[in-house]
Amino acid sequence: MADFQAQIKADIALNGPMRLDIFFGRCVSDYYANHHIFGAKGDFVTAPEISQCFGEVIGAWVVARWHDLGCPAAFHLIECGPGNGTLMADILRVTRHVPSFHCALRLCFIETSPALRARQKTAVEACSARDVQWCDDINDMKTEYPVILIANEFLDALSIRQIIYNNESWAERAVGVRNDQLVWGYMPLLDIPHVDLFEKTKPKQGAVFEFSPRRELFVAQVKAMIAMQKGAALFVDYGHGVSDYGDTVQAVKSHKFVDPLEYAGNADLTSHVDFEPLLRHCVGHCDFVKQTEFLQRNGIEARRDAIMKNASTAQRDDIEKAVHRLCHEDEMGTLFKVMECRWYP
Ligand code: SAH
Numbered sequence: 001m002a003d004f005q006a007q008i009k010a011d012i013a014l015n016g017p018m019r020l021d022i023f024f025g026r027c028v029s030d031y032y033a034n035h036h037i038f039g040a041k042g043d044f045v046t047a048p049e050i051s052q053c054f055g056e057v058i059g060a061w062v063v064a065r066w067h068d069l070g071c072p073a074a075f076h077l078i079e080c081g082p083g084n085g086t087l088m089a090d091i092l093r094v095t096r097h098v099p100s101f102h103c104a105l106r107l108c109f110i111e112t113s114p115a116l117r118a119r120q121k122t123a124v125e126a127c128s129a130r131d132v133q134w135c136d137d138i139n140d141m142k143t144e145y146p147v148i149l150i151a152n153e154f155l156d157a158l159s160i161r162q163i164i165y166n167n168e169s170w171a172e173r174a175v176g177v178r179n180d181q182l183v184w185g186y187m188p189l190l191d192i193p194h195v196d197l198f199e200k201t202k203p204k205q206g207a208v209f210e211f212s213p214r215r216e217l218f219v220a221q222v223k224a225m226i227a228m229q230k231g232a233a234l235f236v237d238y239g240h241g242v243s244d245y246g247d248t249v250q251a252v253k254s255h256k257f258v259d260p261l262e263y264a265g266n267a268d269l270t271s272h273v274d275f276e277p278l279l280r281h282c283v284g285h286c287d288f289v290k291q292t293e294f295l296q297r298n299g300i301e302a303r304r305d306a307i308m309k310n311a312s313t314a315q316r317d318d319i320e321k322a323v324h325r326l327c328h329e330d331e332m333g334t335l336f337k338v339m340e341c342r343w344y345p
Contacts, residue, residue, distance in 0.1 A: 005264055012176060017175060017185055019172060020174060028159070033114065033115060037083070043255065050326060053307070056094040059090060059091035060094070061298050068232075071100065073103075074106060075105065076231075078148070079151070081152075084119050087152055088120070092129055107129055107131065108132070110154075145229060147231035147233075155218070156237050160271050163211075171186040172187050173208075211274070211277070219282065223282055223285075231344070236294075236337070241337060243276040243277070250270055253267035275339055286339060287340045290334045291335075294340070300326070
């Protein structure tokens with residue numbers, strides 16, 4: 001961490017204040033390359049690590065889309081930011097008896113962290129996955145097959161910009177150095193984004209607005225790829241469906257919120273996902289619902305009941321709590337949203 005922060009400071013000394021999106025991208029990439037991240041002993045827990053039911057429901061969703069596509073003899077299943085590989089391992093396990101499905105499956109992971117790629121390899125090889133491919137970026141992925149793409153808590157890790165409104169004008173959030181410490185600051189905003197919200201609700205003094213060209217580019221690339229080959233995409237993340245003002249940048253370390261600058265490179269840096277501009281890229285092809293609705297509609301209760309059958313009383317209690325955590329409105333059920341897109345008739 002000390003080295004990483006020293007590099008950021010040296011960069012700022014040389015080039016001046018660093019725009020938030022540049023800082024964000026560098027923190028995320030350093031963090032995922034160097035830390036033990038997921039699970040009770042790590043920094044945070046994601047849905048697939050909470051319960052196998054999550055991956056099993058997504059597995060059923062993937063099979064349903066493959067059927068919609070006419071059960072092609074070959075298709076690409078792409079997962080973006082697979083972390084430990086738990087979600088894909090659950091998908092592979094739950095679909096292993098679906099006739100012809102595993103033979104048709106070509107697996108591709110979009111992942112930049114070498115350490116996590118190694119964990120993903122171990123996880124999917126244990127499920128007898130063959131022909132697995134890794135790419136750093138969705139743009140490196142070439143396919144002539146239909147595509148089914150999934151991304152759980154991936155968009156929140158892509159960088160954002162933040163602007164603040166003061167004295168009738170906008171300035172851009174940046175990171176500087178004072179007394180050898182990283183500090184927040186602002187720099188002139190060179191390109192004001194066109195946002196409908198600014199016309200609907202005039203920003204108040206001090207209003208913060210976040211936008212993410214990086215997330216929009218990513219969704220546009222997914223759309224371009226899938227619209228050409230036919231297929232479907234599923235994005236699950238915490239966030240909102242309508243753009244609004246507010247600062248949602250957060251850093252999490254050992255399950256607690258920490259200072260993003262003090263812990264730069266040593267904590268999970270994210271922000272809530274504003275789905276409104278992402279949905280606009282996929283108009284006419286998209287469904288947008290709360291996680292609880294998606295999981296219930298796709299059979300999480302049946303999955304829960306199935307695994308409870310062979311469980312001990314203590315295990316049943318754990319399974320119940322885990323599913324409650326995924327679905328309840330005070331837990332992950334409504335904060336998390338699902339954007340489900342289909343590019344086929
Ligand atoms: N989907 C997993 C992990 C989410 S954490 C789960 O639900 O458990 C975010 C994941 O995205 C990590 O695997 C991280 O290494 C990867 N990642 C973050 N930024 C990335 C980028 N720009 N390109 C590719 N992968 C990235």
